[in-house]
Amino acid sequence: MGKDGRLRVVAYDGPSGGWGSVRSLGKILKREGNPLSAPLLLTQQNKPGGFSCVSCAWAKPATPHLFEFCENGAKATAWDMSSARIEADVFARHTVTELERWSDHALEQAGRLTEPMRWDAASDRYVPASWQEAFDGIGAGLRGIAPDRAVFYASGRASNEAAFLWQLMARLHGTNNLPDSSNMCHESTSVALPKTIGVPVGTVHLDDFEQTDCILLFGQNTAVNSPRMLHQLDAASRRGVPIIVINPLREPGLERFTNPQSPAGMLGGGSQRIASQYHQPRAGGDLALLVGLCKLLLDWDDAARAxxxxxxLDHGFIAEHCHGFPAFAATIRGHGWTALEQRSGLSRSAMEQIAQSYAGARATLGIYGMGLTQHREGVENVQMLVALLLMRGNIGRPGAGICPVRGHSNVQGQRAVWITEKPELAPIAAMEARYGFAAPRQQGLDAVGLTQGVIDGKVDAVLQLGGNLVRSLPETGLLEPAWRRLPLTVMITTRLNRSHLVHGRAAWLLPCLSRIEIDQQASGPQVVTVEDSTAVIHPSRGMRSPVSPALLSEPAIIAGIAKAVLPANPRVDWDGWVGDYDRIRQELAALHPTWYANYSQRIWQKGGLARANPARQRQWQTETGKATFLAPMAIEADADMAEEGGDVLRLITLRSNDQFNTTVYGYDDRFRGIHGSREVVMMHAADIARLGLVEQQRVTLETVAGDGVTRRVDGLAVVRYDLTPGCIAGYFPECNPLLPVSHHARESHVPAAKAIPVRILHR
Structure with a gap:
């Protein structure tokens, strides 16, 4: 709840960006106690020689804007710069049990952690500890646990340098249990793209936005999740490029935009349209929609040629560069329009409107977010979007390509330095030769495997390099009590969150430097690197003095743990690497020169270091050596969903305008007009009437899973909203307890948080 605890619903009729964004930012700067210093620091955000944003992973232009940050990115910086501190006296006044009653917002609002802490079971309090005491305690705990029962999770905020050390420590310890943020969002991308185009990342760079003449935007609320992309969308819109938004919710921030970089726009109060078409399929209806679009292209191509x-279609491209098209086309032709309309939630005429714009374009960008990936059919969704682009040669040419929009600031980069539970994706043999050890070869645990492993008692230790797993993992009701039975939990963090309070029998809080703070080591101030959504790597240099002299950097903390748990190895120089991060980058270059040759020098080139991406040059590193068409054999309704048309609804979990992942900055979801509370369920007016509800009535949501487990979230207020009938929406992580661990993408194991089967219970 907000301060006054009262829900207020006020329709928002303004654009994204503009003065609404400025006012929202000003409010948080004042609240965090840095209204004067933060603006100066923000001028260095996402700039050459400055620091990379700690929130979203959107691309950074070679020639940055004057203010190269968005509202949420600035909030994230203000959050890290907060004048509030959690000193030992906070824990002296409050037991952990008492702190558990605080809201997520209140926990993080308490401020930055400033010294290592150990949970004391006798007093149920966190008490101060020295760094050496922490490392010795963690080392002793890990040495008593079988390596395959320990899990090393990495949040997307950690740098490439820290992530590389993290995965090396885990593998030297003897495990590939290296889940990360990607497991919960874009792993569907990482599974689908290698099979279809031979790379696990998108093919789009920023300059493609300047050359495109059509944009398809699926399941991504740009104004909230990656607002800096609005600059590219704004420029494309002003050139007359059709921007076709496909999203079950009507998101006002995707409709109109006032560019804060434009004095005329800010002073004149004008705005530019973003979405030229806005289509609202059913949650989980994207696969049927994409099949329908491909079917239309096939039919139109037949008629045109006759x-x-x-x-x-681009038959020349298909013949030269593609495999599997005849079988794909036959499968697509076999789907009937009645089923496609029913399962997509869109009429054939709506699909024709989309397809006509696409067919008339020379070069098209296919952009998507978790609205495609967080489904049972998430991998198939991505494969079908690739197929749609391949049909007209829209991969590997200027102004065209596929563009997954990653969320966390370096989640893509971490995968590229081998934070992965899949040993076949890491240069294991090269690591063994360089560091003189026998690396584990068995498959590790991903996020779903971690969840089930903790519940089943098969995991004994969870170490978190950032993150808030207790809140972000599925199956909350079963997970939390099992989490408390873990022998060891370790949290490398900057602020307090729920995972620090729902902890193991031995628990350590290790406060680290933020990316915006100066990282002083033996060789001087250090630079780290991060990779954006377009596979371009950028340097990041801390600009602000640390909030406490007791803080250590993430690499230093990782090295301290590693030295405490691992036997000495003359080939692994933890102290030397921490003293000079250039030496870590030399290790990356030695293990994968194709990506990282001359790494420390190349990161400073204008626009950053573009990691090698063969698909951009139409070089297909697939099994057949060509781009591959893959079609779903069926588009039946989700197997986890009950019969359609009854009281079972599809719940979409989402973020607010005042939020990044599990971090809640405040209680104003400006674009959706919801203020003062996050305990809401958004519903179409027809569903409210059909189910006999009234607006702001309090209801309970219950998952329909048929597995005997009761999953409920109580006390949600009904809010009327423009979304597809039969679908409802609620906030993440508040609605996460409704997500079963079994409800995930079939191949990638990404939790299917965008279509959870639920029913509404009247209170």
Whole structure:
């Protein structure tokens, strides 16, 4: 709840950006106690020689804007710069049990952690500890646990340098249990793209936005999750490029935008349209929609060729560069329109409107977020979007390509330095030769495997390099009590969150430097690197003095743990690497020169270091050596969903405008007009009437899973909202207890948080 605890619903009729963004930022700067110092620091955010934003992973232009930050990125910086501190006296006044009653917002609002802490079971309090005491205690705990029962989780905020050391420590310890943020969001991308185009990342760079003449935007609320992309969308819109938004919710921030970089726009109060078309499919209806679009192109191409008109498809590209098209086309032709309309939630005429814009474009960008990936059919969704682009040659040419929008600031980079539970994706043999050890070869635990492993008692230790797993993992009701039975939990963090309070029998809090703080080591101030959504790597230099002299950097903390748990190895120089991060980058270059040759020098080139991406040059590193068409054999309703048309609804979990992942900055979801509370369920007016509800009535949501487990969230206020009938929406992580661990993408194991089967119970 907000301060006054009263829900207020006020329709928002303004644009994204503009003065609404300025006012929202000003409010948080004042609240965090840095209204004067933060603006100066923000001028260095996402700039050459400055620091990379700690929130979203959107690309950074070679020539940055004057203010190269968005509202949420600035909030994240203000959050890290907060004048509030959690000193030992806070824990002296409050037991951990008492702190558990605080809201997520209140916990993080308490301020930055300033010294290592150990949970004391006798007093149920966190008490101060020295760094050596912490490392010795963690080392002793890990040495008493079988390596395959320990899990090393990495949040997307950690740098490439820290992530590399983290995965090396885990593998030297003897495990590939290296889940990360990607497991919960874009692992569907990482599974789908290698099979279809031979790379696990998108093919789009920023300059493609300047050359495109059509943009398809699926399941991504740009104004909230990656607002800096609005600059590229704004420029494209001003050129007349059709921007076609496909999203079950009507998101006002995607409709109009006032560019804060434009004095005329800010003073004149004008705005530019973003979405030229806005289509609202059912949650989980994207697969049927994409099949329908491909079917239309096939039919139109048949008709055009029969009449002697130019072909709709790029047959030359398909013949030279693609594999599997005849079988794909036959499968797509076999789907009937009645089923496609029913399962997508869109009419054939709506699909024709989308397809006409696409077919008339020379170069198209296919952009998507977790609205495609967090489904049972998440991998198939991505594969079908690739197929749609391949049909007209829209991968590997200027202004075209596929563009997954990653969330956390370096989640993509961490995968590229081998934070992965899949040993086949890491240069294991090269690591063994360089560091003189036998690396584990068995598959590790991903996020779903971690969740089930903790519940089943098969995990004994969880170490978190950032993150808030207790809040972000599925199956909350079963997970929390099992989490408390873990022998050891370790949290490398900056602020207090729920995972620090729902802890293991031995628990350590290790406060680290923020990315915006100066990282002083033996060789001087250090630079770290992060990779953006377009596979471009950028340097980041801390600019502000640390909030406490007791803080250590993430690499220093990792090295301290590693030296405490691992036997000495003359080939692994933890102290030397921490003293000079250039030496860590030399290790990366030695293990993978294709990506990282001359790493420390190349990161400073204008625009950053673009990691090698063969698909951009139409070089397909697939099994067949060509881009591959893959079609779903069926588009039946989700197997986890009960019969359609009854009281079972599809719940979409989402973030607010005042939030980044599990960090809640405040209680104003400005674009959706919801203020003062996050305990809401958004519903279409027809569903409210059909189920006999009234607005702001308090209801309970219950998962429909048929597995005997009761999953409920109580006390949600009904809010009328423009979204597809049969679908409802609620905030993450508040609605996470409704997500079963079994409800995930079939191949990638990404939790299917965008279509949870639930019913509404009247209170």
């Amino acid at each position: 009449a002697g008109r130019p072909a709709v």
